[in-house]
Amino acid sequence: MPNTPSTKNRGIFLLPNLLTTAGLFSGFFAIVASMNNQFESAAIAIFVAMVFDGLDGRVARMTNTESDFGAEYDSMADIVSFGMAPALVMYNWALSDLGKFGWLAAFIFVAGGALRLARFNTNLGTSDKRYFQGLAIPSAAAIVSGLVWVGTKYQVDPNSISYLAAILTICAGLLMVSNFRYHSFKDVDWRGRVSFVVILIIVLAFVVVATEPSLVLFSIFFLYALSGPILTIRSVNRLELKHVVGDTDEECEAAKNADKREVEAKEAAKTVQKDDKKETSE
Template identity: 55%
Template sequence: METGKKIHKLERADRGRKGIYILPNLFTTGSLFAAFYAIVQATNGFYEHSAIAIVVAAVLDSLDGRVARMTNTVSDFGKEYDSLVDLVAFGLAPALVFYAWGLKDFGKIGWLTAFIYVATTALRLARFNTQDTKSDKYFRGLPCPAAAVLAATTLWTVQSYGLTGTWTVVTALLVMILLSAAMVSSFPYRSFKDLDLKNRVPFMTLLALVLVFVLISFDPPVVLLLLSVGFALSGPILWLFGKKPESSDIADEDDFEADDEVTEIGTTVSGVDKL
């Protein structure tokens, strides 16, 4: 009888583990909602609202993973859900918003540029999902949330200052092309995942964060745009000046290909030995 009770408890515990964690996935869903809102606002012509919504989506996306790790609620479901939402929030949403804002003026070139942005976002996410996670210090290629924020803050700045003219739509085209190339590049970008928010930090670090928030409060679109541009340029700068991270600090999908080849050879040799 007692054994039966124990089995029943184990079954209930197993059913509980098969559920999904609400807290981190709530942030992910919020990111999806913000992206959908951005697309809707773009169709209505409210491009500034769209830009702000994409920035909000990026903020929520940066929180879901950290919340999952801090609360020990990391799950395979959460990882897959987050990846799908990222494609919508940082691939489809920016591309459709930019197409509605200025790319449509270029006709076929415009919608093809928007598609290329979506495709490179998908490729960037696929590469990230298959990378060796031996180090969290660097990303290979510009992360798609950072690319989306740069695109969004560009649009936000243009709309905020009421800038118009042919150069604005040309800017939209160039931004999409450059960001697409950056996402599938091999430039190293700091991930900041190695920063532990639970540990103590130097006083100057805290002071710097306070100053950043103060600056953002003065002119959010411009300051966020400058920060985004600075981060986007950090990869090429590291590459050009030879300050490349060590191979152990950056993940590369080539490691997986090599492992697969070794496994294949090993399997073949084993088969020959058996014969």
């Protein structure tokens, strides 16, 4: 049987989707570990999922194995690893005794993560690559799971900080659906040459992280979460509601252009149908 273009394109690329599956497994393991009161392992598993999430897209681009399936699969894995997993780990650790307020706080985080991913996927072609609109879901997951990791590492009684944990979880969820601008670091040239001093700084950074990984990583992502509001406030003359939440001017303009193109496409299709009917009748 000859290989047609349709048969050649069947199947999925193994390597990037294997990394995505590894990230999904890490997120699922975090949920199971938290159910067995292994909260430190659960928190670490979420950070491991972040590593796989950072690798799968880059590997796909480097090996020219990007695909629509991979993009959709990555989003589905992200909502489990960075949406459901951190929320359930936090709930099992500190929020379960708060009753309705506890599980609602966890749900706000999950809903914020799902909305963040949906907005990111729909704005992929129109957004500024240098910035994220809203806190990225892996960073939000790092804050929530980082608090669990720090609390478990230093034997903090979760009941003593349950309301603080709930507020942090809610804030992380709301920051994901905000309009605050966060540096994406996608404009960094990772293939370019750097000086010896830069390599030395990177080595020292790894040493600092290795000394107290839970506290250092939580502090880094917590400060990154604060950088969004600070960057947004400094970049505008007057802070308005649209800078915090809601549709931005760029999104409204993109939506109008999309609607216009859709109307034009429908009119063009109707014109083609009319021409075909005329030719058939003749």
